[in-house]
Amino acid sequence: MSAPQAVDASAAAPKTTRQTIEALSGLLLVLFVAMLSGTVVSIALPKIIGALEGTQTQYTWVVTATLLTATAATPVWGKLADLFNKKLLIQVAIGIFVVGSVVSGFAQDAGQLIAARAFQGLGVGGLQALVQVAIAAMIPPRERGRYNGYLGAVMALATVGGPLLGGLIADTSWLGWRWCFFIGVPIAVIAMLVLQFTLHLPTVKRDNVKIDYLGITLISSGVSLLLIWISFVDHSFAWLSWQTAAMAGGSVLLLALATLVEARAAEPVVPLHIVTKRGTALAILASLAVGMAMFGGAVFLGQYFQIGRGYTPTESGLLTIPMMAGVLTSSIVSGRMITRSGRVKPYIVTGAIVLVGGFAMLGTIDHLTPLWFVGIAMFAVGAGVGMSMQNLVLAVQNSVALKDMGAASSSVAFFRSLGGTIGVSVLGAILANRVTDQITHDLAAAGIPTGGGSAGGGSLNIAALPEPIRHIVTAAYGDATGHIFIVSACIAVVGVIAALLLKPVTLRSSIDLPDAARTAAVAADAIDGAPAFDQVELQPDGAGDNRPVTART
Template identity: 70%
Template sequence: MSAQPAAPSAAEPMTQRQILEALSGLLLVLFVAMISGTVVSVALPQIIGALNGSQSQYTWVVTASLLASTASTPIWGKLADLFNKKLLLQIAIVIFMVSSLACGFAQNTGQLIAFRALQGLGMGALQILAQVVIAAMISPKERGRYNGYLGAVMAVATVGGPLLGGFIADTSWLGWRWCFFIAVPFTVAAFALLAKTLHLPTVRRTDVSIDYWGAALIAAGVSVLLIWVTFVGNSFDWLSWQTAAMVGGGVVLLALAALVESRVREPVVPLHVVRRRDPALAILASLAVGMAMFGGAVFLGQYFQIGRGYGPTAAGLLTIPMMVGVLFSSTISGRMVSRSGQTKPYILVGLVVLLAGFAGLSTIDHQTSLVLVSLYMLAVGVGVGMSMQNLVLVIQNTVPLREIGAASGAITFFRSLGGTVGVSVLGAILANRVATSISEGLAKAGIPVTGSQAGRSLNIAALPEPIKGIVRAAYGDATGHIFLVSAGIGVVGLIAAAFLRPATLRDSLDLPEPAGEAAEQEVAGKA
């Protein structure tokens, strides 16, 4: 009897003070997840060089964490609908902390790739669970204002991360391993802060059903296709039995995943949500944003260090324009969305600016003015900041509170999938283009070394001076080609956003129950 009065109080809206107290821990969680990627990104050329890794391994150090994060995101989102959200967050923090330590102690690129995959499990959980908890506390319309804080924290992490990573990599008494160790104190602080500030009702359900088969099939299908993208054109031809086996196998696995998702009681990717027009269009647009977010961070750092010859700290400073664009555009557009209740105009403007930034970056080479490169990066940052969180709001506005975890997990899954595929595809394009350019450069210089041998290792400092210049020019010139592909995908995202229906964000936490559905339930109960 005593439990009955608790339900209304649990449903009461939280005060702004309570929300901000809880947000402090959630924002630190997001900061931890974001900074782990940005600290490493600018130091990655030096890390792979120190471990004598190749361009393919460089790509897979990033892809491994993105793939694990992508595949696990829907599961974490579904678990958040079934279990205690606070406990799940704390478990994710522990996973992330242990894997970060393991990455710091890696002795070769194989170990680093494996530990980064484990770290991706924690990263995916932290990012989606923070969004789910915020959605459970704040209505969609008010969420735009708080998403501004979210965007600001993410921008601080993305601006400060490269600078911190560059400083660590350039400091002899620290070394690149501290790019991973640095996350540990943040995770400890986040764990303690959440224990004190986050208080959510505990969900206790006996009819728990988790779609492990669907999640496994999705992960396997995506993994097979990404492995194919990495090796096609180098290890085997585009038209070969390996291509047929990998592409055919990946498509079959994903088709089986779709079949499983359509039949299970609790799918990790709710097809009834993603089949609707607006969520489907928002997901398609998110693929483009995902490619912008991950592709830009990964390959621009490499461009500045290998293609232009700057050190890690300088490379971090040179990426600031993109992060500044994210910071200001996400904060300002978030407040304007809360004021107007409209998301589509900001998403459209953001994607147009994003496309313009990609188009500009597609023209760069190893001699392009840094002023122009900075302007193009600023445009990409503004586009990401205006569109990323607002696309999440589009989906969250269309589903009831009981499905907010699965719906948020779905759009985060597809956005991360876009980033994962983007990094793999762009990395493969970059590797092939670089190999061709190095071969041509060596032939012109009369140096009897094949392009694959010269460009196999990213330890540029160990190369002879004439070869070093050829390799730098090859990377600088090839970077523009990968952003031309990004611009093409940006066009698809813009077209998808243009067909979104104009909608006003709701003020309530939950959707009102349809009258027809309530009547059907009443009739069913009497029967």
Template identity: 75%
Template sequence: MGEPPATQMNHRQILEALSGLLLVLFVAMLSGTVVSTALPKIIGALDGTQGQYTWVVTATLLTATASTPIWGKLSDLFSKKALIQIAILIFAAGSVLSGVAQDAGQLIAARAFQGLGVGGLQALVQVAIAAMIPPRERGRYNGYLGGVMALATVGGPLLGGVIVDSWLGWRWCFFIGVPVAILAFFVLQKTLRLPVMRRKVKIDYLGAALIAAGVSLLLIWVSFVDHEFDWISWQSGAMVAGSVLLLGFAVLVESRAAEPVVPLPIVRQRTTALAIIASLAVGMAMFGGSVFLGQYFQIGRGYTPTEAGLMTIPMMAGVLGSSIIIGRLVSKTGKVKPYIVGGAIVLVIGMLGLSFIDHETSLIYLGAAMFAVGVGVGSTMQNLVLAVQNTVRLKDIGAASSSIAFFRSLGGAVGVSVLGAVLANRVTENITRDLTAMGVPADSSQGSGSLNLNALPPAIEHIVRAAYGDATGRIFLIGAAIAVIGVIAAIFLKPAPLRTSLDVPEPATAAATAASAADASPMADVEILPPGAGDGLREPSRR
């Protein structure tokens, strides 16, 4: 027998369910953007270093990246609604732990735990939407997604800046997401109703652990190389070789696992593989831009956190406008590739524009470059997921969607680590050079260590700020080079029209073959439960 057809929801039911999902997406994105402008003050208050600054962001991205494939696979097997609610609870607990951290190390650990929930929310919202809305109509609803993303991205830095500049203090940058998460939990309980497929399964925990370990070791090496040890050293050799071995073993395990967390047959498909490459570039631009632009405006230019939040509005306006407009055009035309290619090109232009900035760059020029980056991200991010979802069966939506989210988060984690390491080294070089010219010992600046600039003498503080402002352009030049790879991948995407059905229609011959081999079909072990009947995480039915 073939796969039972999915029941499509009407427009009202979709909007009701979408309200809770959008709230979930909002709280997940807010967790990153609300601290982007506040992070310099947070790390300063905790007497942290530039390396710890980077890891406060990287820790969340890393655990979100490692857990995303597991969440996606579980969503193909269990109740999507229950999984989303579990992810919300993990996220809320991580937010509270982050808010009560007493030093930078505790904050990094709490943010890593919070990332487990963020990974679930990022993957599962896409999965739930794909289970409700056909690809051709999804572009229309992606406009709502883009609006929420822009609101979280614009409102987050502003909110974070206002909080740290007010009597509330920086800890409320983390506490603020808890009531929103609780509200989302109950909204979803009332509105989200999806059918549940239950199968006999085995979760590939070994593969997930190997992927997480391999990526973690690689990011740790990137963070410390050329600072704690040389590029050519036994430490570098051990870390790189260890990462390659772990990831190679992970590929071997995934190729043999009955239920791999990253299904290689799907990843090897042309559309999925190219979308993954492009997503790496988009992830690096999205996370790197928000993290280091906030630091640039505050440390490099001397603006307050609130002012720094206002400065990033052009980029978020680009995300909002392009997401809404491009989403409607995708639904109207049924084509997605031209908009992905165009968005990827605009992203490169924006990154190149930011590569020329220093501590005295015109704000008008900065705004134009940031707007271009926003347009590029808004035009590509959701549409890359849509392009992949359009080519896979409904039963594989979770694994396919989470694979794209996985590599986008991986791109963000690698991007933040690499760009953060480049920035730290460049800043140290600039500070050392300028202090030497003044006849002051370089270690007097604390510039490559503590970010608590209020403790520095005025002359040295000026040197540190100029060093950060002048060094930031270098990291965006690297970003532009990586974004070019995204353009090439987008160009080679197959221009497939978006389908109007929830599932991939089976050819008559394939359907006949499936009917004659019903007993051998994987669907023989599948039980389809009606919407609302599988809200709890029970064991899969054994039939």
């Protein structure tokens, strides 16, 4: 392990609230455009695949390709952030995202779109990981709570505003579906320019940096193979088949080899001494459960409103506003209270419990459930997400040194994305099987030949179906969706258990761990002859601003 050589003193200096918000504005734009790239496309995907004359398998892969590459790339980006300039890495990720978005918008067939979305996913994974790392390098854990409201607002706006924007684009003839991909390009370019002038982060320069190429290859290959298997199992081949043995077994083997390599690497992509700590491991487990429940459940709400209830894409986006309100409200309130008390566990536990309650309520819905009840349930789900998701990352960041912040933050994001990918695939399979069974049963009960009904049930163009079949299909989707929310609630219970087992801690007020900061300062002093500092803190004053408090050794 190489020792740090020097630290950029100007970048490491404490920042005022105004400087912090200026830098945060660019980071929030980056996070918004990364999340928007997925949500804005999801609602318009039926039109996109129809225009490109794609198949149902290609429909799935337009979504899965981005998730796969983003998830596999997340820990790599996080480790690179510990070794190289964080600002430059964010700009590189933005560049990859912009190129992928432009190529996706000009795709001439579904195969080209899938390839472009996979490339775009590399940038998305980088943006999602690096934004968290940059914020952690800029704001102490205790002070970070007050800024969680901004993060929550961005998450809410992208999660709910994305489908609404996608619906408007899909319903507007003069724009066309290609603008679902182009819309993020100018936002990303603006974010890059804002970051160039506002983001100044300390860079620790190291001698003889060693990149763990073997670990990167094994982790990326193992995760990719696992996600490919999850995407195809129960559709293209059975759970018990040679394909399952080859893919699942191969993934386990690759990840086992990656664990051995990471245990011996000088600069591991995923430091085992961090992810195996009790607090980090429990936060990862909770994030995995929250990711599976939230992404796996919430992604089907748009389908419920459009197919199960007959609303347009634009109306579906508007109907999901209660979830956005829940995320925004809970993240702002809990963030302020966390900054005041320094305690994060109570809010994580409360959020996980509220999330389970929200999904349990959604588990009772069918195609006739009053919209006010659905809205209350969605608000509860959003509130649970707002209190738990970002604070789980915060709990991990509080326990690690600044030099390991990238790897630790990206590990939580990685498992959350992995959980989301698994949740979408598994709950999607459950929904498809339940819908098929119910449609087949109801068609037979109505005296309609099941051969023709199967075709009709497989079509998402509800308006083109004959009236008797249309009613059966919409009722099947509306009734079956509640079942997958019950499964989501059961998965979210795991997050509650993990949250309860977290050790209560008080968030630190320093950017780095005191011992780690002292060691780095002494090293810099020995090399450069500069005065060493024990730690740099941001203390809130009576006016709510941040005053730098620096203690000399």
